[in-house]
Amino acid sequence: MKINTNNIQCNKIPFPHAFSKNFLDGQQAKDILEWLEIAPWHLTVTDFYSQYEFLLDIQNVPKNLQFLISDETKQRLKNLMENLFSCRLKDTVEIVAHRLLGNQIIKIHNDYIEEADFETESHRLLIQLNYGWPADNGGYLMIFNSENPQDIANIILPEHRSMFAFEISRESHHAVSKIYAGCRYTLIFNFYRNK
Incomplete structure (x- = not known):
């Protein structure tokens, strides 16, 4: 997979996350x-x-x-995530595609599973795909300072080819606002901490 890692912005507040525009190659996207x-x-x-x-x-x-889904892509993205979040990750990478249509919404949550009896994801990398996303389509990625839906830290338009990565924790509260128009596609790469 052809990616651009030159302009990634990292932030530790309100939880460790990173963002980049034009992350994925245009033709591949x-x-x-x-x-x-x-x-x-x-x-x-x-x-x-x-x-x-x-x-x-x-x-x-x-x-x-x-x-x-190649081993080369998984290894490259794993290395990127380890560098961004100063962590050690397992080689296992799960890749899921999401599609949101009109009136669909993802309410505030943190993806953290307390005391799970099975291995759970520790980090995620999202790549947005669409044909251009006007602001009035909705579907914003929202990150929060707390579990209070009024306590918004940042709102991010799901621009085509953009990337958002984060560390899953009790503090990683996020949501996707209601879709009013368009079709919002996301590729999600799930990573597991190497304990």
């Missing part, structure tokens, strides 16, 4: 987006979100996009 329009989506509904999603694997990723 176009190819991925064309595939996502016809990909095998499944609707998932929980108490805090409703969205379409699926796990990327060797069976459902077309040959021209196999770079998305």
